[in-house]
Amino acid sequence: MKVNLTRRRFIKAVIASSAVATQAGCQLNAKDLNAKSSVERLIALDINGKTRRVDVLPMETLANTLRYKLGLTGTKIGCNRGECGACTVLIDGVPNYSCSTLSHSVRKRQVQSIEGVAKADGTLHPIQEAFIEELSPQCGFCTPGQVMSAVALLNENPKPSREEARQALSGNICRCGAYDHYLNGVMRASGQSDE
Amino acid sequence: MSNYKHIGKDFVPPDIYGKITGKAKYAEDFRAEGMVFARMYTSPVAHGRVTNIDTSAIDNMEGVVGILTADDVPSVEAPNAAILTNSPAFIGDPILAVAATDEQIAEDALNKIKVQIETLPFAVDPLDSLVEGGPDAREEGNVFARSREGSGFKRIKWTKKQVDEFRAGKEPTGEHASEWVYGDPEKGFNEAALIIEQPFVTTGYAHMSMEPRTAMAYWENGTCYVYGSAQSQSFWLPGLARLLGVEQDKVVLISENTGGGFGSKIGAYPAAALPGYFSKKLGRPVQLRITREQEYYIGSARVGFQGWIKLGFAKNGKMTAGDVYIIEDIGPNATGGDGSSAGDAISLLYDPESMRFRGVPVLTNTTPRGAQRGPGQNQIAAVMAPLMDQAAKSLQIDRLEIRKINAVNSDTTAYKDQRPLTSAYMKEALEKGADIFEWQKKHSRKSDDATKVRGVGIGQGYHSAGTKGFDGLLRIASDGKVHLHSGVGNLGTYSYASTTRAAAEVLKCNWEDCIIHNGRTDNNLPWSSYQAGSVSTYAQTRTNYVAAVDAVRKMKNIAARIHGGNADDYDIDGRNVHHKTNNKSSTYGEIAQAAIDLGGEFSGIEYPDDIHDITKRSVQNIAGTGLVGVAKDKLPQQGIIPGLAAAFVEIELDLETGKYEILDYVGIAECGTVVHPQGLAAQMKGGAVWGMGMAGLERHVFDSQNGLPANIGYHQCKIPTYLDVPSVTKTSAVDIPDPQNPFGARGIGEPAMGCAVAALTSAISDALDGYNFGRTPISNDMILNYVTGNNQSFKPLQTNNF
Numbered sequence: 001m002k003v004n005l006t007r008r009r010f011i012k013a014v015i016a017s018s019a020v021a022t023q024a025g026c027q028l029n030a031k032d033l034n035a036k037s038s039v040e041r042l043i044a045l046d047i048n049g050k051t052r053r054v055d056v057l058p059m060e061t062l063a064n065t066l067r068y069k070l071g072l073t074g075t076k077i078g079c080n081r082g083e084c085g086a087c088t089v090l091i092d093g094v095p096n097y098s099c100s101t102l103s104h105s106v107r108k109r110q111v112q113s114i115e116g117v118a119k120a121d122g123t124l125h126p127i128q129e130a131f132i133e134e135l136s137p138q139c140g141f142c143t144p145g146q147v148m149s150a151v152a153l154l155n156e157n158p159k160p161s162r163e164e165a166r167q168a169l170s171g172n173i174c175r176c177g178a179y180d181h182y183l184n185g186v187m188r189a190s191g192q193s194d195e
Numbered sequence: 196m197s198n199y200k201h202i203g204k205d206f207v208p209p210d211i212y213g214k215i216t217g218k219a220k221y222a223e224d225f226r227a228e229g230m231v232f233a234r235m236y237t238s239p240v241a242h243g244r245v246t247n248i249d250t251s252a253i254d255n256m257e258g259v260v261g262i263l264t265a266d267d268v269p270s271v272e273a274p275n276a277a278i279l280t281n282s283p284a285f286i287g288d289p290i291l292a293v294a295a296t297d298e299q300i301a302e303d304a305l306n307k308i309k310v311q312i313e314t315l316p317f318a319v320d321p322l323d324s325l326v327e328g329g330p331d332a333r334e335e336g337n338v339f340a341r342s343r344e345g346s347g348f349k350r351i352k353w354t355k356k357q358v359d360e361f362r363a364g365k366e367p368t369g370e371h372a373s374e375w376v377y378g379d380p381e382k383g384f385n386e387a388a389l390i391i392e393q394p395f396v397t398t399g400y401a402h403m404s405m406e407p408r409t410a411m412a413y414w415e416n417g418t419c420y421v422y423g424s425a426q427s428q429s430f431w432l433p434g435l436a437r438l439l440g441v442e443q444d445k446v447v448l449i450s451e452n453t454g455g456g457f458g459s460k461i462g463a464y465p466a467a468a469l470p471g472y473f474s475k476k477l478g479r480p481v482q483l484r485i486t487r488e489q490e491y492y493i494g495s496a497r498v499g500f501q502g503w504i505k506l507g508f509a510k511n512g513k514m515t516a517g518d519v520y521i522i523e524d525i526g527p528n529a530t531g532g533d534g535s536s537a538g539d540a541i542s543l544l545y546d547p548e549s550m551r552f553r554g555v556p557v558l559t560n561t562t563p564r565g566a567q568r569g570p571g572q573n574q575i576a577a578v579m580a581p582l583m584d585q586a587a588k589s590l591q592i593d594r595l596e597i598r599k600i601n602a603v604n605s606d607t608t609a610y611k612d613q614r615p616l617t618s619a620y621m622k623e624a625l626e627k628g629a630d631i632f633e634w635q636k637k638h639s640r641k642s643d644d645a646t647k648v649r650g651v652g653i654g655q656g657y658h659s660a661g662t663k664g665f666d667g668l669l670r671i672a673s674d675g676k677v678h679l680h681s682g683v684g685n686l687g688t689y690s691y692a693s694t695t696r697a698a699a700e701v702l703k704c705n706w707e708d709c710i711i712h713n714g715r716t717d718n719n720l721p722w723s724s725y726q727a728g729s730v731s732t733y734a735q736t737r738t739n740y741v742a743a744v745d746a747v748r749k750m751k752n753i754a755a756r757i758h759g760g761n762a763d764d765y766d767i768d769g770r771n772v773h774h775k776t777n778n779k780s781s782t783y784g785e786i787a788q789a790a791i792d793l794g795g796e797f798s799g800i801e802y803p804d805d806i807h808d809i810t811k812r813s814v815q816n817i818a819g820t821g822l823v824g825v826a827k828d829k830l831p832q833q834g835i836i837p838g839l840a841a842a843f844v845e846i847e848l849d850l851e852t853g854k855y856e857i858l859d860y861v862g863i864a865e866c867g868t869v870v871h872p873q874g875l876a877a878q879m880k881g882g883a884v885w886g887m888g889m890a891g892l893e894r895h896v897f898d899s900q901n902g903l904p905a906n907i908g909y910h911q912c913k914i915p916t917y918l919d920v921p922s923v924t925k926t927s928a929v930d931i932p933d934p935q936n937p938f939g940a941r942g943i944g945e946p947a948m949g950c951a952v953a954a955l956t957s958a959i960s961d962a963l964d965g966y967n968f969g970r971t972p973i974s975n976d977m978i979l980n981y982v983t984g985n986n987q988s989f990k991p992l993q994t995n996n997f
Contacts, residue, residue: 073224074217078405079487083909114217128215135873139687140214141405141454170917175405175455177884
């Protein structure tokens with residue numbers, strides 16, 4: 001599916017998902033909710049091109065499912081309330097905050113997490129290569145989210161201007177302040193490193 | 196530029212692959228068999244006394260496995276931070292914890308526990324506590340002064356008149372807790388052609404590291420394994436062992452990656468020890484996940500200032516005297532020192548002929564404070580910059596010129612005892628920055644838009660940037676690989692790796708033949724410096740240097756034993772130890788095998804007496820497995836090791852909104868030899884972002900009626916985003932070697948921020964025709980209120996609660 005990634009669409013995705021009442025800071029376990037729930041719990045999710053069957057609670061966020069059910073800890077939880085972007089994943093190619101997305105809402109959709117960016121043989125994505133060459137990460141905690149937003153951008157716009165890259169990544173906070181080097185990485189990955 | 200093989204060259208730090216693929220593990224990413232989850236009950240009141248805890252409602256609750264209270268952990272003397280307390284001194288102070296099979300059950304259990312707390316008076320603004328009749332943040336007093344002579348509580352009160360006069364901008368006359376003087380300030384002011392004075396406020400704000408300080412712990416064969424979020428590595432061990440009440444060799448800290456610290460994770464903090472106690476009590480691994488909200492409570496914050504400063508200048512622009520009085524908002528716990536450090540920074544950066552500092556560290560019932568990137572130095576950098584501009588304007592001297600006239604140099608003496616410096620080249624930094632920024636062209640540029648004004652500013656930053664006396668450790672294996680042991684902590688600066696290249700430089704080996712060992716204290720790490728205070732580049736290049744020098748000595752000695760002659764007859768080339776005049780040689784691998792065969796000091800069976808116990812244990816573990824280079828850094832060092840930076844910024848300020856855009860930013864590092872160019876650029880740019888946040892965005896707000904913090908999420912205490920900072924920031928370095936480091940290197944992390952916040956307060960003042968808010972942050976609404984002639988929303992010197 002061709003995804004028309006616009007800032008408006010990105011913002012809409014964030015607003016829609018932030019309506020989810022996340023249990024701030026709580027990691028859920030299947031045992032704590034009774035079995036009478038009308039929501040189907042065992043669901044199949046398409047994660048990084050693989051079908052993953054997983055027991056998901058009704059109010060469980062995608063970040064929780066990825067990290068604690070599927071062991072995909074590359075997705076980081078920095079705020080758990082849709083403010084920082086460390087948990088960014090792509091849903092049908094669109095960056096979303098997985099801390100503010102219900103896992104049940106992504107059935108029949110393609111979810112890509114940081115673990116699915118490099119090829120199975122270990123070949124890195126051009127964004128990952130460029131982030132290494134530009135020494136983009138500092139502490140690295142926000143980096144998976146930065147990679148995901150940058151990958152989504154280049155999928156839609158292979159030759160973004162630096163300003164377009166700045167806008168596209170603006171939902172990803174970096175406390176180390178590595179913004180300049182991340183943007184350098186995006187420009188390098190798109191073959192515009194001299195810009 | 197030098198002809199180094201590794202120093203001054205970029206490289207790929209090994210941990211970066213994990214960061215860009217998601218494979219890097221942070222504390223919360225670890226799990227252990229049988230692990231349970233702890234949640235904390237934190238104080239809902241700003242100051243109080245726990246009178247009763249009723250846990251009967253969860254006695255038989257399914258899934259709950261245990262409760263930990265202040266009775267289960269060592270009590271600490273106020274105002275030190277406790278793991279758990281019955282005397283909460285801020286909202287969010289941890290009182291007890293519950294462990295359960297999942298976090299939801301633990302959270303539900305907390306809601307059923309009844310905690311009775313007797314409330315006590317509290318203070319959120321230091322001046323409210325300092326005024327007579329005002330509340331004390333601790334029952335023992337409202338001031339906690341730390342000094343070499345001894346630390347202790349005091350109860351200091353000013354009359355209402357004294358507080359009012361201070362608010363009105365007059366020199367404070369109330370009692371202070373500490374004072375130092377050098378020279379004769381009275382004479383300096385008498386002889387000054389210009390005297391300027393100004394009250395000021397720098398509001399505190401949280402560190403806000405991206406990774407909350409989650410910790411997990413378990414006990415195995417009598418040793419506590421702690422998976423924590425730590426800035427430093429080896430340096431954490433003594434503190435962590437002390438917190439856990441065990442010997443240092445009974446603790447292992449695993450901290451492979453740390454999601455930011457900025458001063459808040461330098462040494463072991465109480466929350467990191469909680470899972471250890473809980474795990475011991477339960478006999479199971481325990482993870483304490485810290486939420487973003489809790490990170491605001493216990494994650495530490497910058498010390499705030501309310502102060503007054505007076506500066507005297509000779510007609511030629513030279514600063515003749517300085518007088519600064521700082522009330523430090525130190526929060527509820529034992530911390531502080533920012534005030535005196537600010538005084539030190541003035542004495543060094545501007546080299547006044549005489550100076551006095553007075554300070555009062557006042558306790559408040561707000562977020563606990565700690566060192567934050569340039570603690571003291573960076574607050575005062577923001578205060579000083581517009582004052583230097585004001586002096587320049589009054590004396591009709593160019594703003595760049597007055598800074599050059601007062602610029603710190605290698606002959607400067609600083610601090611109260613007027614110590615020498617290892618070297619300093621601020622004038623060169625200013626000139627380089629002015630050149631790249633095109634100062635002469637830009638400083639009179641006007642906006643094309645009638646509703647906008649341009650402003651340019653210059654900032655200077657300083658922090659001491661080095662230490663000494665730590666140990667270096669490396670091992671050359673019989674396959675020729677060089678194993679570099681780095682115990683300095685992986686904070687994101689990459690200095691854990693870049694400083695090991697000092698050893699590779701001495702050994703002349705290829706980087707591909709080097710393997711770094713770090714990330715967990717049982718990885719046979721040496722006693723390394725703290726990863727803080729901008730010290731690691733200076734300190735750890737020295738430790739790696741001495742370890743490598745020790746290795747080379749042993750390699751040559753072994754070669755002489757194998758091939759004959761003296762050790763001095765041999766040299767190394769990166770792969771071989773060879774005779775200087777004949778063709779006899781052995782590879783590094785062969786030499787390492789010979790070291791194993793010889794034993795003794797060559798393979799680490801014997802080691803120097805003066806290395807730290809932590810290093811000794813590591814050497815004992817690797818002894819007999821290769822040629823071991825190990826030594827304590829005893830290289831000569833005298834005086835202050837300065838890290839310096841200068842910045843130039845141009846802004847365009849919208850008079851209709853109060854918002855300003857940063858059009859251009861140039862940051863110049865003066866940190867001796869550049870060790871890792873990309874890493875230096877990252878620090879200079881990241882520091883600039885921090886400075887931009889401090890200048891215009893970040894501050895604490897507490898409700899003065901109940902002490903509730905308003906800042907418990909990123910959007911409530913906004914840090915700069917991509918859209919708040921320039922898309923491109925330019926950086927460069929003076930790159931003149933320091934004589935007291937084998938490679939000429941000094942540190943830079945903290946001045947990188949100080950120069951930026953100073954450049955911005957200078958530029959904002961410039962855009963507003965010299966108006967000086969005397970306050971950080973300078974928010975858009977403050978600018979708009981000033982431009983439109985409206986009153987500000989705070990009274991003079993008010994802090995934390997507007």
